[in-house]
Amino acid sequence: MPDHALRLILNNIKDPLIPIVSFARNESVYIDATEEGERSAWNKIQSICERLEELPPAIRHSVQSEDILLSRMYSRNENLNPVYDSRSQDFIRYPVAGRLENISETATTLFEKGYLLRSFFDRIHVCPQCRSGHLSVREECHACMSANISEEIVVHHFQCAYEAPESRFKTEAGLECPKCARKLRHIGLDYDKPGSITHCNDCGSINDKPSVGFKCINCGTHSRPDQVPARTWYAYNMTAAGLRRILEEREAPAASPDPRSDSFRVLLDYAQREQREFGSLYQLVRVTFANRPQLEAENARLWEQSLLLVIDVLQSTLREVDAFREEDGGFLILMPRTDAAGAHRTMARLAARLEAVLKVELGFSHSLLQASPTRSADERAA
Template sequence: MEQYKIFADQTLRDLPDPWVFVDTIPNDSNLDAIVCFEGDQHVPHSLVSASVSPLICIIYVGQNPPAWCDIHVDASAGQDLLAKLSEAADFVQQTRKLNPPKFKEEQDRLHILGLLSTRHTRLAPVADANLKTMFYYPRLYWLENTQAALESLVRNNLLSVSLQQKTFHCAQCSSARLIARETCSKCGSVDIQEDSLIHHFACGTQQAKSAFRDGAELICPKCNKQLRHFGVDYDQPSVIVKCKACDEISDDVSVNFLCGDCGESMASDGAVVKEWYQYDITSAGKSTASLGILPQRRMQELLESFDKWKPRLSFSLILDFYLGIVDRYARNLNVLCMKVGHSSQQVFMSDDASVETQRYQDFVIDLLVETLRGTDFLTSIESEIFIALPETDDQGADKAIERFKTKIENYTKSEKGVSIRKLSRKEVEDLIKRCSSNV
C-alpha cells in the first residue's frame, strides 16, 4: 500500500491514509512532508543538514507563515491540518512522478524546475531587511549560488523572467543596506540647507533669501531697499543649496551612498546595481523536470555517440588544419553554428512532454546523420552545435542550412525550432581559440 511519510517535532495523531507519522527523519531521506510549528524559523537549515530533498512538502502551523513554506495552516487544531493534507498529497504525487536527477551537478537546477512544476507556482524575490542582499528567494533555501543556477535555466529557455526590483550594492562589501545622502558638491558635508534665490529688480542683485531677511521683512543686502511686492520688486527664479560647513552656494547637490555595513562612502554612480527577477517555468522546463536531465546534457550524450563528433580540442586542431588548406590551396570550407530550440506545439502539447522531448532530440540527431557527409565533423559548447563542412562552398552551406531549417520547422511547427548560420572567418578563428581553451 502506498504511504506518505510525514515528520514533525510533535506527535501527529489520527492521520488519514496514506499518511504515516515518523518521529525521526529516515537515513535514506525518504520523507514526503514535514510539519513545523510557529516559532521554528530554522527548519530550512535543519533540512539541509539532514540532506532531505528540497522538493519535500513543508507545512507550517501557526500565524505569520514564513515565505519558505508550501502550505499554511492557521491553527494547530487537528481538523485544520487534516484538511490541508489533501493539498500536500497532490504535491507528493506530482513530485513522485519526476525522474530523479541523473547527474549530481544538475541536481540544484532540476530541483528548482521540479519545485515550480509540482507547486504550480512562480519564484518571486522576497524583501528581508536583515539580509545584506535585501531580497532573496526563500524557497531555494538549499542553494548556495542561487543566481548562477537561475541564470543557467533562463539561458536554456527553461525559465522565463520579468524584472521585479532593483537594488544598489556597496562596491566594497556588496551590501544593499545603503543610506542615500545629499551632500555639498564642494566639501562633501551633509550640513546643507535649501534656500530660495531672490532677484532684486532695482539693483540686480541675486542672493539667497536668508541674506535678505531682517526679521519679517526682506531688505536688499546690496542697496538696503525693502522688497515689498513679489513680481514687482523681486522674483524667486530658482532654489539654491548653501553649505553651512564651507559656505558654498550652488544650484545642485551631490547624492552619494553610505554603506550601513562597512561604512564605505561612494558616489551614486559608484554603487553596483543588481536586478531581481520573477521566474516562471516554461513548458520546456516542465518537461526537463520530468526527465531528470537537462536538455543540454542529453543532447550532448547523443552527439557524443555520433561518429562525426569530435572533442573540442580535437575539433579545434582538425579545423585549424583545414583552415591552413583553405589559405594554401584556395579550397572551400564552411562552419555552421546551430542552436536547437524546443518545439512549441508538437513537443509540449503532448500529455507526456518528457517523452516528446526525447523524440525531438533523437530527430535532430537523425537529421544530422542523414545530412552530414563523410568529411564533415562537429562539436558543441553549451547549447551551440558547431558543424565543420570541408570542401563545401557557400552555396552548398546555404543548401545545408535550408535543409536543417525546413526539416526541423516541419517537425516543430515553429520557426523557433532551430537557429543556424554560417560563421565568418574571424568567428572561425575565435572558435578555434575557444575550443582550445575550453577543454
C-alpha cells in the same frame, strides 16, 4: 520558531525538497506556505509529496542545484517568482527556492540551456563594495557629501541687482538689502524670488542644486551615481524541456535545449562541419579589454555604457554572416569563410573604430583561437 532554530533542524534533515508548512502565520524564508487550520496545512503537504513521488530517484535525490531548483518548482507547482524582501542582502528573494543558494545564477544557467523562460522583474542598484541591494539614495552636498543640507529661497533686489539667499536679507524689521541697505517692501516691485539654492549645514557650501549619492545601509560605503552598478532580476517559468529533464529517467537521452537559447554555439557547430566537409576556413577570435577591471572599479556606469558602444561598433564593423557574443567582459567572434589574415584586418578596423567612438581607453586586444574538434571548440565558446 525563529529562523535560526528552523535552519538548524533543516541542516540535520539535509533534504532540500522536504515540504514545510506552518499552521499559523509565519514569514520565515524556509516555509513553503502558511495555511489557516490543520486540514489546509496537511492538504498542502500532501500535494507537494504527491508531486515529489512523481520525480525519478536520480532527480529526487540529486545534489545538483539545477535539479533541486527545477524539482522545487515542480513539486510546489509554482513559477520562480521574485519578491522584495528587506531581510535579504540582495533585497530580492525567490520563495519557491527555499534554502537554495546562488538562485539567480542557477536560474540563468537553466535559461541559457532552454529549461526556463524568463521575464523582466526589476533592476536594482547594488553597492559596488559588498553587492548589497540596500542603498539609501539621498540628496547631499557637492563638496563634503553630507546629507545635512537645506534649501533656501534666493532674493533678487531690482534696484542694485544684488542676489543672495533670503536669510541674508532678513532683519527684525523685515527684508533689507545687505548691499545697499534699502528696505524691500513689495515683491514684484522691489524684489523677486527667482529660485532657490542648496546650503550645506556642515561645510557651508552653497550650490544651485544638490548632488545625488548612494550610501550602503549594509557596509556604509558611499558612492557616486556613476559608481553604482545595477543588477537585473527576472521571473522564470519552466519550459517543456525543463519538465522533461526532471520527469524522465536519467538514463534516457538528455532533453536537447532549445537551439535558439545559444545561436552562437549553433553557428560555430555549423562552421566546423563546413570545415570538415568542404575545407571552408573559419576564425574564432577572442577580444579582451585589459583596462576593464580598473574602469569597472572606478566607474561601473561608464564601463556599462562603454560596453554598449562596443556592441554597436561590432555590429557595424562585422559582416552579416559573422556572429559574436559577450564572454567575461570581452567577446568571442565567429568569422565564417575567413583566413587568419582577413580576421586580423577586421580586428584592426574594429580597433580603429573603437578608438574613434569611445572616450576611454579600454585596452583592446584580440587573439585567434586555433580550430579544433567540435567538442573542444564548444567548450571554449561555452
